Structure formats: structure tokens, C-alpha cells
Amino acid sequence: MxxxxxxxxxxxxxxxxxxxxxxxxxxxxxxxxxxxxxxxxxxxxxxxxxxxxxxxxxxxxxxxxxxxxxxxxxxxxxxxxxxxxxxxxxxxxxxxxxxxxxxxxxxxxxxxxxxxxxxxxxxxxxxxxxxxxxxxxxxxxxxxxxxxxxxxxxxxxxxxxxxxxxxxxxxxxxxxxxxxxxxxxxxxxxxxxxxIKEERIVEHQxxxxxxxxxAFPSLIATSVHYGLKNHLVFLLILASVFWSFSLSGVEMLWQPKAKEVAGAEFQTSILGILGSGYFFAGALGSYISIPLCRLFKNDYAFVLFMMRLFMGTVLVIMAISTTQVGFAIAYWTFFLINGVKESPHATIYNEAIPSEKRSTMLSFESFVMQIGGLAGSICLGYLANNFSIEYAWMFSGALITSSSLIYILVRKQRQLIVEQPSG
Structure with missing residues (x-):
């Protein structure tokens, strides 16, 4: 209850x-x-x-x-x-x-x-x-x-x-x-x-x-040190940076891409349908993550590895789409996968950080993700402007696919942590 x-x-x-x-x-x-x-x-x-x-x-x-x-x-x-x-x-x-x-x-x-x-x-x-x-x-x-x-x-x-x-x-x-x-x-x-009832005793409160x-200087220094020195936390943050870098390019460029694909048939209602579908696909992805993680016996890192591979592939398909239906399906599938990966990643990350540093470490991850997103907006915007949206997205797709290997390292690191007490 x-x-x-x-x-x-x-x-x-x-x-x-x-x-x-x-x-x-x-x-x-x-x-x-x-x-x-x-x-x-x-x-x-x-x-x-x-x-x-x-x-x-x-x-x-x-x-x-x-x-x-x-x-x-x-x-x-x-x-x-x-x-x-x-x-x-x-x-x-x-x-x-x-x-x-x-x-x-x-x-x-x-x-x-x-x-x-x-x-x-x-x-x-x-x-x-x-x-x-x-x-x-x-x-x-x-x-x-x-x-x-x-x-x-x-x-x-x-x-x-x-x-x-x-x-x-x-x-x-x-x-x-x-x-x-x-x-x-x-x-x-x-x-x-x-x-909201906050019963925990907070230092300095x-x-x-x-x-x-x-208390900022010591807390921030400790958290940055923890994020860089703890191998599992560092790998998870690195995975988040690659994700935010690539996602920024999708969020920035999907509207001109949709307009380009629609051509003379373009109407602003298309953007509304695609945009709302983005969120509903993400909700469906969150739901799917529950039986999917159960299927793989809560091996969250392996599920995340598969989702990264799938996400990179779908982004390449989005890049080369030439029909409205094909683009819409690929676009919604991309964000469905994004919904699947949210809770497994958050679970591993929260298990890896201590309670007394939780707020700071969550903010630290968000901080580096913001930097990754800003870098992605600049770099991918440059590629799209000087080459094409397709080129920018294919580059992002390759980056996402490559970053899936990070979760293999995460999986190994988690196994080491589990084995340590008995060693």
C-alpha cells in the first residue's frame, strides 16, 4: 500500500x-x-x-x-x-x-x-x-x-x-x-x-x-571526482553524452526533414501528428521495457546494448526515408526505443550512486548531457547545413551504434561488482 x-x-x-x-x-x-x-x-x-x-x-x-x-x-x-x-x-x-x-x-x-x-x-x-x-x-x-x-x-x-x-x-x-x-x-x-513528506535529515538544512x-565547492568536487573515478558511473555518463549528442540532432532537424519528405503535400498538421506521436511512442516504449527486461531476467545492460544497436539502425533508416509513411514509422520507432531505454539506464545509474550524493550525481549526469546536446546541436547543425540532414543523421546513427559497446563494458563492470564480496 x-x-x-x-x-x-x-x-x-x-x-x-x-x-x-x-x-x-x-x-x-x-x-x-x-x-x-x-x-x-x-x-x-x-x-x-x-x-x-x-x-x-x-x-x-x-x-x-x-x-x-x-x-x-x-x-x-x-x-x-x-x-x-x-x-x-x-x-x-x-x-x-x-x-x-x-x-x-x-x-x-x-x-x-x-x-x-x-x-x-x-x-x-x-x-x-x-x-x-x-x-x-x-x-x-x-x-x-x-x-x-x-x-x-x-x-x-x-x-x-x-x-x-x-x-x-x-x-x-x-x-x-x-x-x-x-x-x-x-x-x-x-x-x-x-x-511530499521529506523525512530524511539533511546536512546543513x-x-x-x-x-x-x-557547501557547494566540496560537494561538487567530490561528485565530479566520484563520477570520473567510479568506472561504472563514468561509463553510464559517457553513454548518456553520446545519446544526448545524437538526440539533439533529431530534435533539431526532424521538422525540416518532414517538410522535405512531404514536398508539395506538406501541411503544418503533419508536424502536430508526428510531434504528439513522439510522446505516445515513448510511453509505449516505457511499457514495453517491463516485459522486455523480465524476458532477459533484468539484464539491463544487455537490453540497453540491443536498444542502442536498434536505435542507430532506425536513425539511418530515418535519414534515407523518402515517403511520409516510412519516415513517420521510423520516427515513432526511434522514440519508442528511446522510451524503452530510459528506465533500465536510470535503474543501473541509481544503483551505482550513494543516497547522500544522489541529487548531485543526477544533476552531474544532466549537466554533461546538456553539454553533449549543445555540442550535438552545433556539430550536427553544421553538417546538415553544409552537407545534408541525411548526412548528419547517418553520422549520428553510426555514433549511436558504436556507443552500444559501452553497455557491454557496463555489463562486465556490474558483474565484477557482484563478484567482489565473494572474492
């Missing part, structure tokens, strides 16, 4: 968090253009968002381990509220710079907070539970939440209420998306305060945020 209640609270928290994001994603670029920004300025704004995440990812992870994960998560929701409100009322380029900097800070603060709290509570009070299956089930709900919110986010600007609001000075048809998100952010603050900030 405890496990079910804990899981429901975690699902509600994460689904609501990503539902807010999903409401904004479909209109993130067009609303800025509607407000007068050109695409180069939009690129700068998104760069500020990514940079703020990279700069703050590690310090904010350490903060969660020092002053408490619930407290830091609520602060992140407050910053998200400020960000959404800023976007709603912004009229100048620099307004968006500030708003997206706050959004990046919010993303950094939320990373490694409630998820770390859940894993600690799950392992402490339900030691015989299957973490991989639990994370997979949570992933299904979260991904469905994102998909449903994205569909709703695309519909809201077409509603009669949005049209009415757009006639008010300073607002447009996209304003209602942000108003709904602001209301949900208030709900998230309230629900988190009431439902009684001394407040200042002591947490003073």
Missing part, C-alpha cells in the same frame, strides 16, 4: 510538472515570432536557456542535497511561475532573455530533486520492490502527460477564449497557454507542500540556504 501511495504521489507530481511544459512546447517559437522577434533572436533566447542550465546544473543539484529536495523543488516551481509570467507580459527582446534565464534556472533546480526523493523513499520503505518496473510505469504516465499537453497546447490558441483574450492590448492568441500554465504552477506548489551554498 505504501508503495502504491508513494508511486501515485510521484506520478502526480511529475505528470503535472511536465504537463505545464507540454502546454508551452508547441508554441514556444511561434509566440516569440508573433511578439516581434526574428529567428536569430529566438536562437539567442534558447541559447540563454541552455547556457543557464549548464552553468547551474551542478550547483543546484548540490543545493538539493544540502538544504532539502522538497524545498529546492518548490523554489524551482516559483522560478517557473516567474518565467511564464515574464513570457506572458514580455514585449522586448531583453524581456525574453530574462524570462528564459529564469526558466533554465528552474529546470536546473528541479533536476535531481523529487526524483531523488522518490528513489530514496522507495528503496528505504519498499526494499524488495522492482525499481526498473516502477520507473517505467512512472515514465508511461509522464510521457502521456507530455503528449496530451502538447495536443492541448496546440488547440488552446484556436479556442474562442484565446481569440477574445487576444483583443486585449498586450496579449495574443498564445497568452491563454501561459495563463493555464501559471494556474497549474500554483497548484503544483500547493500539492508539493501538502503531499537547519542552517539554511547560506550554509548550503557554502
Amino acid at each position: 505504501f508503495c502504491e501511495n508513494l508511486k501515485k504521489i510521484y506520478i502526480l507530481n511529475q505528470s503535472l510538472q511536465w504537463f505545464m511544459v507540454g502546454l508551452i512546447l508547441p508554441i514556444l517559437t511561434v509566440f516569440q515570432v508573433e511578439k516581434g522577434l526574428d529567428l536569430f533572436e529566438v536562437g539567442i533566447v534558447m541559447g540563454v536557456y541552455s547556457t543557464s542550465i549548464i552553468l547551474l546544473e551542478l550547483p543546484t543539484g548540490a543545493l538539493a542535497d544540502t538544504i532539502g529536495r522538497k524545498k529546492v523543488f518548490i523554489i524551482s516551481v516559483v522560478l517557473m511561475f516567474i518565467s511564464f509570467f515574464g513570457m506572458l507580459i514580455s514585449q522586448e527582446f531583453w524581456h525574453y532573455i530574462i524570462s528564459f534565464a529564469f526558466l533554465g534556472a528552474s529546470r536546473s533546480l528541479s533536476s535531481g530533486t523529487i526524483d531523488a526523493w522518490f528513489i530514496d523513499e522507495f528503496e528505504k520503505k519498499y526494499p524488495d520492490g522492482n525499481l526498473q518496473e516502477t520507473l517505467a510505469m512512472v515514465g508511461i504516465f509522464v510521457t502521456l502527460s507530455l503528449g496530451g499537453a502538447s495536443l492541448l497546447g496546440g488547440y488552446i490558441p484556436m479556442s474562442s477564449l484565446s481569440i477574445i483574450i487576444s483583443h486585449i492590448e498586450g496579449f495574443d492568441i498564445y497568452s491563454l497557454n501561459f495563463m493555464v500554465a501559471l494556474f497549474l504552477a500554483l497548484c503544483q506548489m500547493l500539492l508539493t507542500s501538502v503531499l 537547519e542552517k539554511g540556504i547560506l550554509s548550503g551554498l557554502m
Whole structure:
């Protein structure tokens, strides 16, 4: 019963968090253009968002381990509220710079907070539970939440209420998306305060945020050292870097590729169908991961090895697709595989890191993934611009396929760890 209640609270928290994001994603670029920004300025704004995440990812992870994960998560929701409100009322380029900097800070603060709290509570009070299956089930709900919110986010600007609001000075048809998100952010603050019970004693918590900030240098140095010196953790982080590098190229280039494949038949509704299918395919992948891992007797590293090989192959098929149906099937299959790999990787990683460093180490992985994604956007964008999208994706496919070998090393490392006590 405890496990079910804990899981429901975690699902509600994460689904609501990503539902807010999903409401904004479909209109993130067009609303800025509607407000007068050109695409180069939009690129700068998104760069500020990514940079703020990279700069703050590690310090904010350490903060969660020092002053408490619930407290830091609520602060992140407050910053998200400020960000959404800023976007709603912004009229100048620099307004968006500030708003997206706050959004990046919010993303950094939320990373490694409630998820770390859940894993600690799950392992402490339900030691015989299957973490991989639990994370997979949570992933299904979260991904469905994102998909449903994205569909709703695309519909809201077409509603009669949005049209009415757009006639008010300073607002447009996209304003209602942000108003709904602001209301949900208030709900998230309230629900988190009431439902999340953090019983663990956190070092420095009684001394407040200042002591947490003073603890940053030693915590970060220890975590970076742990991430580089622990062979299993290092291999898992390396696998994440290759994944984020390649994924950034897919997320950045799939829309122009879809338009290229459709040719004269292209309609914007195609992007909506493909985009929502992305999330639903990911949810299905999370579900499939449960029986798949059971089939291979929870040999997570071997499952991840197979998924990497499959993912690289599918990306090459996407690159050479010339029909809309073929591209759609390959695109959704790619993200279905991505959904399969999430919970096995997270399970191995969380088993490899100690509880007292969990938030910081989760943030450390997210930090290097952000760097990998930024590098991928630049490198693959260059290849696509100077050669072709097909060339960029074939390069990524080869990289993903090659990186599958990392999980063979992960498998061997896990076996060594298991054998150590008896040796």
C-alpha cells in the first residue's frame, strides 16, 4: 500500500510538472515570432536557456542535497511561475532573455530533486520492490502527460477564449497557454507542500540556504571526482553524452526533414501528428521495457546494448526515408526505443550512486548531457547545413551504434561488482 501511495504521489507530481511544459512546447517559437522577434533572436533566447542550465546544473543539484529536495523543488516551481509570467507580459527582446534565464534556472533546480526523493523513499520503505518496473510505469504516465499537453497546447490558441483574450492590448492568441500554465504552477506548489513528506535529515538544512551554498565547492568536487573515478558511473555518463549528442540532432532537424519528405503535400498538421506521436511512442516504449527486461531476467545492460544497436539502425533508416509513411514509422520507432531505454539506464545509474550524493550525481549526469546536446546541436547543425540532414543523421546513427559497446563494458563492470564480496 505504501508503495502504491508513494508511486501515485510521484506520478502526480511529475505528470503535472511536465504537463505545464507540454502546454508551452508547441508554441514556444511561434509566440516569440508573433511578439516581434526574428529567428536569430529566438536562437539567442534558447541559447540563454541552455547556457543557464549548464552553468547551474551542478550547483543546484548540490543545493538539493544540502538544504532539502522538497524545498529546492518548490523554489524551482516559483522560478517557473516567474518565467511564464515574464513570457506572458514580455514585449522586448531583453524581456525574453530574462524570462528564459529564469526558466533554465528552474529546470536546473528541479533536476535531481523529487526524483531523488522518490528513489530514496522507495528503496528505504519498499526494499524488495522492482525499481526498473516502477520507473517505467512512472515514465508511461509522464510521457502521456507530455503528449496530451502538447495536443492541448496546440488547440488552446484556436479556442474562442484565446481569440477574445487576444483583443486585449498586450496579449495574443498564445497568452491563454501561459495563463493555464501559471494556474497549474500554483497548484503544483500547493500539492508539493501538502503531499511530499521529506523525512530524511539533511546536512546543513537547519542552517539554511547560506550554509548550503557554502557547501557547494566540496560537494561538487567530490561528485565530479566520484563520477570520473567510479568506472561504472563514468561509463553510464559517457553513454548518456553520446545519446544526448545524437538526440539533439533529431530534435533539431526532424521538422525540416518532414517538410522535405512531404514536398508539395506538406501541411503544418503533419508536424502536430508526428510531434504528439513522439510522446505516445515513448510511453509505449516505457511499457514495453517491463516485459522486455523480465524476458532477459533484468539484464539491463544487455537490453540497453540491443536498444542502442536498434536505435542507430532506425536513425539511418530515418535519414534515407523518402515517403511520409516510412519516415513517420521510423520516427515513432526511434522514440519508442528511446522510451524503452530510459528506465533500465536510470535503474543501473541509481544503483551505482550513494543516497547522500544522489541529487548531485543526477544533476552531474544532466549537466554533461546538456553539454553533449549543445555540442550535438552545433556539430550536427553544421553538417546538415553544409552537407545534408541525411548526412548528419547517418553520422549520428553510426555514433549511436558504436556507443552500444559501452553497455557491454557496463555489463562486465556490474558483474565484477557482484563478484567482489565473494572474492
